[in-house]
């Protein structure tokens with residue numbers, strides 16, 4: 001059964017100030033990586049604070065199907081006993097990644113360096129997403145695609161390389177998923193596998209590979225880029241991983257607290273890796289009151305507590321080079337922009353077209369049906385902020401969790417309620433979103 005077989009609509013209406021203290025769930029990117037590296041390591045990996053959303057649970061199942069022992073030992077607590085680099089066994093059935101690009105693409109990289117065949121599949125949204133960008137480098141390394149749907153899409157069967165070749169690969173777009181797939185395949189190759197990116201994307205794979213004992217050297221490349229060199233065939237050792245709270249999930253209560261008058265909300269343990277914090281930079285430029293305290297760095301990634309108070313926002317221009325550090329946050333930024341005074345121009349958003357939905361079109365539609373003036377010009381989105389949002393619209397969520405949550409956030413302060421057609425996909429990344437927002441004072445019914 002897919003979520004859309006039984007859509008569950010929900011309405012969000014303005015209901016006074018939001019207040020309270022919350023910890024949003026664990027970071028999705030780090031959760032996927034902890035399971036995958038745990039499955040490729042020798043010995044036990046203990047993970048705490050794992051995001052138990054559907055995307056990550058699908059990765060856990062895939063790692064078990066590839067031969068790792070994956071056990072849930074408590075709330076957010078997981079133990080993984082891995083098979084060692086190159087040691088995956090052929091899965092008995094297709095691996096189903098549901099809605100998750102990250103889980104699927106990183107697992108393709110991990111399988112590519114093992115001499116096995118595996119079939120990758122997902123839901124209708126994932127089946128529509130481009131996989132060529134992952135296959136291009138993996139084929140250079142010796143992996144073969146033995147079957148795929150039209151245009152190199154899922155379902156797809158890969159035959160991993162018996163003797164993978166190390167490569168020097170320049171990613172065509174800033175994408176942590178492409179970079180990570182190449183590095184994970186490079187684990188099985190002799191010598192050094194190098195990825196060069198013109199604009200730095202999130203570096204959780206590099207950081208976690210080092211944590212598990214691999215040798216990774218990162219250097220600057222041009223003004224905004226990086227060169228990452230991994231020495232192949234390391235012995236990865238199981239490690240402890242503490243997963244900080246996901247800044248991309250925190251974005252929703254943060255924007256809600258900014259737009260609902262008199263709100264005062266505290267969020268704890270938010271990961272503040274600079275390659276993930278473009279939204280917070282942008283919101284501060286718009287005049288947001290976000291106070292950061294309790295900075296710590298005891299889990300391999302920086303984290304901090306955020307106190308967010310309702311603020312009168314103003315329109316800004318967001319430069320294209322900031323996109324990789326906030327790529328999943330433009331939807332909810334567009335909501336903040338609608339409540340701001342003045343025009344917000346977000347530049348260089350082409351990658352939004354190939355996410356769970358065409359997020360450029362879906363975000364513009366979400367705003368338009370609720371009375372907000374918005375324009376797409378090439379790869380840019382321009383939102384005309386009037387300080388308030390009329391609301392009254394029904395938002396089509398297109399199997400996209402972030403459209404669903406952004407629209408519900410928009411309704412927390414709109415003149416009339418905002419309705420969404422389906423809440424089902426929220427569980428992919430933020431299963432407790434609805435009760436957590438209600439706990440802060442949101443009226444969802």
Ligand SMILES: O=C(O)C1=C[C@@H](OP(=O)(O)O)[C@@H](O)[C@H](O)C1
Pocket residue numbers: 028029030102174175176177178180202327328351
């Ligand atoms: O590597 C990751 O964990 C992710 C990378 C990004 O995708 P791209 O690599 O396609 O930019 C992002 O949109 C996704 O939510 C998570």
Ligand SMILES: C=C(OP(=O)(O)O)C(=O)O
Pocket residue numbers: 099100101102103328355356402429
């Ligand atoms: C793009 C996203 O995820 P994925 O690519 O893993 O489906 C997201 O969570 O916004």
